[in-house]
Amino acid sequence: MKIAVIGTGYVGLVSGTCFAEFGHQVACIDIDTQKIQRLREGLVPIYEPGLQPMVEKNCAAGRLSFSSDFDPFVGEADVIFIAVGTPASRRGDGYADLSYVFDAARAIAPRLRDYTVVVNKSTVPVGTARQVARIIAQENPHAHFDVASNPEFLREGAAIADFMRPDRVVLGVESPQAEERLRAIYRPLYLIETPFVVTTIETAELIKYASNAFLATKISFINEMANLCEEVGADVHAVAKGMGLDGRIGRKFLHPGPGYGGSCFPKDTLALLRIAQEHGVACRIVEAVVEVNAAQKARMVRKIRAALGGTEAGKIIAVLGLAFKPETDDMREAPALTIIPALTEHGAIVRAHDPQAMKEAAKLLPEVQYCSSPYEACEGAHCVVLVTEWNEYRALDLPRIKSLLAEPVFVDLRNVYEPHQMKALGFRYECVGRKG
Numbered sequence: 001m002k003i004a005v006i007g008t009g010y011v012g013l014v015s016g017t018c019f020a021e022f023g024h025q026v027a028c029i030d031i032d033t034q035k036i037q038r039l040r041e042g043l044v045p046i047y048e049p050g051l052q053p054m055v056e057k058n059c060a061a062g063r064l065s066f067s068s069d070f071d072p073f074v075g076e077a078d079v080i081f082i083a084v085g086t087p088a089s090r091r092g093d094g095y096a097d098l099s100y101v102f103d104a105a106r107a108i109a110p111r112l113r114d115y116t117v118v119v120n121k122s123t124v125p126v127g128t129a130r131q132v133a134r135i136i137a138q139e140n141p142h143a144h145f146d147v148a149s150n151p152e153f154l155r156e157g158a159a160i161a162d163f164m165r166p167d168r169v170v171l172g173v174e175s176p177q178a179e180e181r182l183r184a185i186y187r188p189l190y191l192i193e194t195p196f197v198v199t200t201i202e203t204a205e206l207i208k209y210a211s212n213a214f215l216a217t218k219i220s221f222i223n224e225m226a227n228l229c230e231e232v233g234a235d236v237h238a239v240a241k242g243m244g245l246d247g248r249i250g251r252k253f254l255h256p257g258p259g260y261g262g263s264c265f266p267k268d269t270l271a272l273l274r275i276a277q278e279h280g281v282a283c284r285i286v287e288a289v290v291e292v293n294a295a296q297k298a299r300m301v302r303k304i305r306a307a308l309g310g311t312e313a314g315k316i317i318a319v320l321g322l323a324f325k326p327e328t329d330d331m332r333e334a335p336a337l338t339i340i341p342a343l344t345e346h347g348a349i350v351r352a353h354d355p356q357a358m359k360e361a362a363k364l365l366p367e368v369q370y371c372s373s374p375y376e377a378c379e380g381a382h383c384v385v386l387v388t389e390w391n392e393y394r395a396l397d398l399p400r401i402k403s404l405l406a407e408p409v410f411v412d413l414r415n416v417y418e419p420h421q422m423k424a425l426g427f428r429y430e431c432v433g434r435k436g
């Protein structure tokens with residue numbers, strides 16, 4: 001199968017590389033010539049465990065190539081995946097900006113030769129694939145093609161594993177021919193008995209938003225339960241376990257923290273609300289999820305302030321972890337981007353460390369002092385705040401941290417440590433939804 005993937009962002013690069021790993025002939029295309037040049041030199045622009053060697057291996061095997069030209073790849077492809085970015089629109093109104101998707105459709109249209117399936121892999125509002133079909137038909141009335149929707153469910157930091165062993169594959173298709181081609185692409189997944197959900201295009205598009213909104217709901221729900229636990233003296237970990245063991249609820253995504261971030265949940269919940277609004281449908285649960293998430297970040301700031309004795313003015317705060325989650329250098333919508341400015345605005349001095357995201361963070365948080373280790377960040381600080389649960393923060397030399405701090409205050413926004421152990425070590429320890 002010959003595949004062209006348009007867009008070498010997270011989804012495009014991971015999907016293209018994994019399709020090559022499945023044995024297909026894949027060309028990844030991006031209009032960013034510099035990015036393509038670097039990829040050709042073997043430089044993967046994102047930090048994603050396992051991706052670099054897989055790119056190298058498939059390039060060396062001749063199955064994977066990178067190009068900033070659409071020709072000849074688009075004309076030769078059996079299937080074209082559109083995996084370009086759909087950022088939140090600059091108007092800040094929650095709409096997704098689809099201009100890259102439509103640009104890709106316009107670039108594809110005149111190049112189509114034999115029957116081709118054009119698949120939307122980007123997360124796009126319901127109805128977008130049909131608009132893509134309209135654009136292609138307008139630009140090239142002779143084109144023989146079908147559009148399809150094949151949303152991607154991979155997580156950053158676990159992208160390769162999620163792609164190679166997905167819980168399900170969702171295919172929104174309109175013809176048996178398109179279904180057959182897409183099933184052929186995913187044939188290696190039949191062997192591991194991956195369920196396939198074959199449905200209409202609109203349904204497939206909505207499944208993606210509904211899934212992300214539901215996962216975000218679980219997080220906002222457990223965060224509110226955590227806050228209630230703090231007031232009534234309950235332990236949110238036991239609550240999550242006790243709930244999650246009910247198979248209908250499930251244990252995953254019930255970990256409390258500073259609120260969800262990243263490039264997906266914040267953007268997709270807002271986009272879903274816009275879609276609902278446009279169709280005159282209330283989505284009050286999702287509205288509440290978004291509000292609870294903002295409130296959770298504000299609550300974390302108050303928690304840190306209280307741990308510092310009521311004010312952050314003139315205090316040095318060590319922040320461990322900046323990325324929106326571990327195993328990524330992605331800072332998009334990271335809780336640190338809300339929490340840190342709220343503290344520095346009121347006179348706090350922030351010293352921070354992150355294993356991968358400091359370069360990205362420095363562009364967004366220039367006021368922060370960046371440190372080469374968690375220990376350097378803690379030197380002379382009045383409090384240490386663990387914001388992202390990187391593995392290297394799970395095994396900190398705690399006595400050393402304590403000796404470096406000016407005050408033994410540890411605020412753990414990810415509940416990495418056990419309250420009684422921290423107390424025994426002499427820390428004043430605060431976490432989320434558990435007695436400190």
Ligand code: UGA
Nearest residue numbers: 152153154155156219253254255257260261262264324325
């Ligand atoms: C999310 C979904 O999990 C993927 O299935 C989906 O494909 C992807 O969005 C997307 O739409 O492209 P991702 O944003 O990479 O993936 O990261 P997650 O691991 O889902 O974490 C999202 C946020 O939720 C993080 O800020 C994380 O810290 C937070 N989270 C997650 C919690 O606070 N508690 C939890 O129990 C789980």
